[in-house]
Amino acid sequence: MQQSLDINLFYFTLAAYFVGLLSFSMFAAIQRAMFHRIGAGMMLVGGILHTIAFFIRWWLSGHIPLSNMYEYLSLTGWMSVLMLLIFYFRYNRPIIGSFISPIVFMLMVAAALLPKDINQSLMPALQSIWLNIHVSLAALGAGCFLVSFAVSSVYLIKQFNPHEKIQAVFNKQIITTVICLAGIPFAFVIIASITGLKPPAPSSSIVLGKIVANWGSLFILLGLGFILSIVVLPFILHRSYNERYGSLGGWLFIVITISILLGGLVEGGLIKAGWLELTHNLSRDSHNQTIKSSWLFFEFIGFAYAAGLLLSIIIFPAVTGISRSLNNSTALTLDILDEVSYRSVSLGYPLYTVGALFAGAIWAEQAWGSFWSWDPKEVGALIIWLFYSGYLHARYQRGWKGHRAAILVVAGFLMVLISFFGNYFFGGLHTYT
């Protein structure tokens, strides 16, 4: 089957963003202005192609292209590129491009892995003007949150001083972070194997290449443990906060988070290539479509976590290197990073609040008769909103600005990811997307 024009343009866009990413990376490494100019130029070209692709898809489908995960992710990426270009051209901070562009590229790769069929036949509930308002504003808001996540990550990495890391090996905070992020998930597995508890698994095989293994339950437990660890971590980090090593826990948190994002991408690629099939993805309905299972969510997270742990061995020295070069950079102060993160959230927050929560609630009342049904996607949007509301309050509170606020942004963005990918695993009113 021939690919439609918009999808071809999408791949050209992806290529332009990739060149932009390489150029910005070169700029970060050798600090020559030519590279950031090429980077910005390529991001601009990519952005224009992206915009054209969006409108062509709109024209081909006959409705705003926001009816599936690929389209949502693509618009989120578009907004992130817009933010990058605003920060580049208006505020003249080329270095910001060096850490927004990788995140944009990752997002677009994730979009490229998703089914891109044009859906001309919208189901009845989606035939509403509120689709345009609700989904577009939510996607644009999420794009801003993505940028603030990238900037806050750099904040935490920059704040970490690699020269002190040997002294800090026995620091309470780093130990508690390791215990939380590595200990809890594996403790789950050990306790389950001792007590004989097993999550429900209709069949239990993970097909990886030609190897078929009985690992489904293991990944579910790892996923459960990881979710628990990110819930308790902010409290533990807060208790053990210490000015001297203040950012260590946050820095490690970032390493693990980036690793898991990459792990998830690797996992998505393996699934797309047909080399990996998760346990709960194996049952099929009468259309030969895979049946969603909520447990699949934890299995996915567990696999991404395991892959992320392996990847963090590579990412750890890379992030330390970036941290060292960022520390030497005088063009990028913590204040600027804090400010850019705040600007991104202060643009994304009203968009997300009005789009995801208010417009969504009004639409729900029109379609289903109730403003709020505590559907998993609705709860996900509420949690994201609560985290970013917490962040905006924290910005006005002495002692919370900076490092702690950055951790709230990172945690908020993790919730954006969970809410986004939750569609694949949870039931509820949003399962059609």
Place this chain on the structure above:
Amino acid sequence: MTGRIWKLLGSMRFAIYLLVITALLSLVSMLVQEFLPQGIARSNLINIFGLNDPFRSWWFRSLLAVLSVSLSVCIIQRGPQMIKQAFERRFITDPALLKSMTGYIRFESADGVEEVRRRFKRLRLSVRTDSSEKLTALTGMSGGLSRIGPLLNHLGMLLLILGGLALSITGSSDTVSGAAGDTLRMPEWDFALRIDDFRIIYHPLSPNQWVEIPGGRRGKVLQIEADSAEVEISSHKEHKHSHWFPLGDLKNDFMAVQSGRSTPYQGNVSSYLTSATMIVDDSMFFEHRIEVNHPLRFHGFRFYQSSFETGGVITEVDTVTLKVQSETHGETTVKLVVDGNEVILPWGDFSLSAGKLFPDFRLDRNMQPHSASGQLVNPAVKVKVRRDCEEIGERWVFTYPFGGMREDELLINMQIVDLNVVKTTPAGYITVLNVRKDSGQWLIWMGFIFATIGLLFAYGMTHRRAWAVVERQPDSRDVVHLVIKNPRGMSLRPM
């Protein structure tokens, strides 16, 4: 003590903890709701903490109550100050005070007042002047409304929580269903709703759509030409193959079997359309098309296109025979007329009457009973029990034993043993409408409006303020002391 609690409830630190804790507990509740196995639903711990429905549990509602109180205290504590900051024009006449402020600049000018005015106008500040013999004080301001943005936003959020509470207390939800020609009535309605027609409208055939091919198998359309379409047959993942079929041989309105039930293929449905006529005082009032996203609103009731059922036949039953059994009186049978008068049991002091009969009894997601079809699939009748002319309760009675009714120490069990079917008529689709009524929606709408305006003010405007003191010198040159707050608005601070 009260003062400390008051201060705590309005503090920013408390708000941060409250927001983060609410977020984390919402996450836990969502996971509990999604993963709590049904089998352990009767455990005490689960009942005490309301884990079957965590978002309606006492502890979650308490958390929302604390959030509301915190919002209210915050509004009361900070509101007056915010309003004052938004509209107050304060002059600063002491150059020393300006010098102590960040962003202070001093310059000389031939006409200081005019120069300051020009600078203020360039920043779109509205200017006011206060002159005395020796000096002129100027103040400029724009975007003052951004100060009341957070106030409106908090007020909006409070209204949303209160509105949600009002809806949950006053809200009612019911399900009615009917085939074309049926007139629906409910005791609380002062009108009736006649179902004129119910239709399922499908999208035209398009690529990526599932269709039924000859032989009853399903496939996915790859491409369409003038009179034929290429269809990928999805018999098994590893063995996909495609064939061309004439368009006339492809059915895009087939029934798919999901979870043991037949439903039209959902991805291809364009609309579920109920045409209905509102009848008031036995005369036609107006006609309306009820669709998803287009509810009918009338006299405070809202009718939503909820779902539909395949009709089969409509069964009319005139009498039901019940087997009634009690521990002390033994067993007896009694024949009741549906929607008829009460019948006294042989035991003497008890009487029964049958209410509505649902041939295919089901509960919707709001636990409202309705008949999913007109066929005798799961018949249930509502039976009212009286003792000594005093009503002691109502119970749904099925063709199988289902619980019992306890009166003092007496347990009464009832079961349908026979139904007298008087007529069966063929029916098409039966539309299922969700009927809602609640008060408090206006609070929600006010909440949306306040919060949205608040966000626009808070994040779409920048509060810029400027003060200047112009001192007239003997040599006719003016010395200007100037401070501008937030001169660049949303832009980053200069390095």
